[in-house]
Amino acid sequence: MRRTQAERSGATTAQLLDAARELFGRDGYAATSIDAVAAEAGMTKGAAYHHFPGKAGLFRAVFVVQQERMAAALEAAAAAEPDPRAALRAGCLTFLERCLDPDFRRIVLLDGPSVLGWETVRAIEYAHTLRVLRAGMTVLHEPDGDGDLTARCQLAFGALCEAGMMLARSDDPARALPVVAAEAERLLGLGR
Amino acid sequence: MRRTQAERSGATTAQLLDAARELFGRDGYAATSIDAVAAEAGMTKGAAYHHFPGKAGLFRAVFVVQQERMAAALEAAAAAEPDPRAALRAGCLTFLERCLDPDFRRIVLLDGPSVLGWETVRAIEYAHTLRVLRAGMTVLHEPDGDGDLTARCQLAFGALCEAGMMLARSDDPARALPVVAAEAERLLGLGR
DNA sequence: CCAGGTTACATACCTTTGGTATGGAAGTGA
DNA sequence: TCACTTCCATACCAAAGGTATGTAACCTGG
Numbered sequence: 001m002r003r004t005q006a007e008r009s010g011a012t013t014a015q016l017l018d019a020a021r022e023l024f025g026r027d028g029y030a031a032t033s034i035d036a037v038a039a040e041a042g043m044t045k046g047a048a049y050h051h052f053p054g055k056a057g058l059f060r061a062v063f064v065v066q067q068e069r070m071a072a073a074l075e076a077a078a079a080a081e082p083d084p085r086a087a088l089r090a091g092c093l094t095f096l097e098r099c100l101d102p103d104f105r106r107i108v109l110l111d112g113p114s115v116l117g118w119e120t121v122r123a124i125e126y127a128h129t130l131r132v133l134r135a136g137m138t139v140l141h142e143p144d145g146d147g148d149l150t151a152r153c154q155l156a157f158g159a160l161c162e163a164g165m166m167l168a169r170s171d172d173p174a175r176a177l178p179v180v181a182a183e184a185e186r187l188l189g190l191g192r
Numbered sequence: 193m194r195r196t197q198a199e200r201s202g203a204t205t206a207q208l209l210d211a212a213r214e215l216f217g218r219d220g221y222a223a224t225s226i227d228a229v230a231a232e233a234g235m236t237k238g239a240a241y242h243h244f245p246g247k248a249g250l251f252r253a254v255f256v257v258q259q260e261r262m263a264a265a266l267e268a269a270a271a272a273e274p275d276p277r278a279a280l281r282a283g284c285l286t287f288l289e290r291c292l293d294p295d296f297r298r299i300v301l302l303d304g305p306s307v308l309g310w311e312t313v314r315a316i317e318y319a320h321t322l323r324v325l326r327a328g329m330t331v332l333h334e335p336d337g338d339g340d341l342t343a344r345c346q347l348a349f350g351a352l353c354e355a356g357m358m359l360a361r362s363d364d365p366a367r368a369l370p371v372v373a374a375e376a377e378r379l380l381g382l383g384r
Numbered sequence: 385c386c387a388g389g390t391t392a393c394a395t396a397c398c399t400t401t402g403g404t405a406t407g408g409a410a411g412t413g414a
Numbered sequence: 415t416c417a418c419t420t421c422c423a424t425a426c427c428a429a430a431g432g433t434a435t436g437t438a439a440c441c442t443g444g
Contacts, residue, residue, distance in 0.1 A: 046393045114306035118357050151375045154358050155351040162350025183343045187379050238422045
């Protein structure tokens with residue numbers, strides 16, 4: 001059976017990314033070996049090192065995929081709401097719900113900053129999740145105010161991440177979601 | 193020269209903790225080897241493994257020291273202000289200023305959650321930094337309100353950590369401090 | 385169609401490093 | 415003084431990140 005190079009490469013990288021997401025998400029970055037990821041994907045280390053610049057590079061690729069999925073989910077949720085405030089509220093809910101995914105929490109919230117560095121992580125997020133959040137908050141921000149929108153977005157984002165971790169830790173996330181979401185919306189200036 | 197066992201142990205652990213803080217803070221957890229820490233402290237691995245249960249255990253001890261120092265600084269800052277709101281404000285400033293220490297940022301904000309796990313980190317912080325923050329916010333919290341104080345503290349803490357990272361990343365932290373602090377105080381309900 | 389070159393991946397190997405086992409030196413208590 | 419414990423160094427093991435090399439699959443110009 002004759003496949004083109006692009007097909008081979010694409011299939012291999014996709015399998016590696018999927019296996020890496022599963023193992024990085026379940027066991028964490030440090031406890032996951034390249035050999036294990038390659039074995040899970042049905043190949044050996046050589047393939048991984050051929051397509052990615054190293055363990056951290058593979059992790060970074062997985063991280064970016066998570067960011068893309070989050071940004072898409074946020075934009076979809078916001079697009080369904082015509083009112084800016086309602087759209088921002090819906091985005092909050094969507095973010096918190098996606099924090100219930102253990103893979104997302106481990107890869108994006110826990111290991112990401114440590115492995116990739118804070119600046120790298122925020123740079124990637126500014127192209128995805130933080131970009132959508134900023135767009136939602138820009139509408140509600142009156143430019144004559146004294147506050148700094150960038151700082152406000154970033155602090156709100158930190159609070160949201162903490163809310164996501166807190167929510168996932170609770171005994172009954174479904175029941176805890178409203179109260180956590182209420183506090184998050186309050187911090188975003190959506191209160192009352 | 194005859195030293196008691198407690199003196200030997202205490203001096204050794206103190207040297208190890210100091211060397212570990214320096215290397216963990218400068219190079220990060222993953223890039224720091226136990227051999228390097230022991231060499232920096234003027235001894236070998238054996239000493240480290242005798243006094244600490246492993247690399248993560250040593251890191252945890254360093255983390256706790258950082259937390260103790262932060263909590264002490266916060267309490268000192270708050271005690272100097274009779275007004276509860278002013279005390280909380282002063283605590284914010286103190287927290288942000290201590291975030292300018294690269295060792296603190298790397299150990300507590302970046303590597304801590306990844307190495308120790310989120311729940312362990314927050315449990316330690318609830319005995320130190322978060323305890324002081326909660327005490328400060330309890331005074332301003334009217335119990336008849338609908339909000340959840342625990343969630344509010346935690347989200348505010350997440351925002352503060354983000355503010356600290358953002359502040360340290362800025363070109364001129366001294367100049368950026370007021371604007372970041374203003375946004376942080378706004379999130380804490382101290383605005384206006 | 386086919387030969388040279390490139391891409392994709394496997395295998396073998398090196399090095400670092402976390403952790404353990406063992407041995408000896410320093411301190412302690414009777 | 416003599417057993418016993420604590421403290422720390424040294425020697426060793428196994429796992430894992432990374433590299434070098436070999437080989438098979440694809441591509442391209444003639």
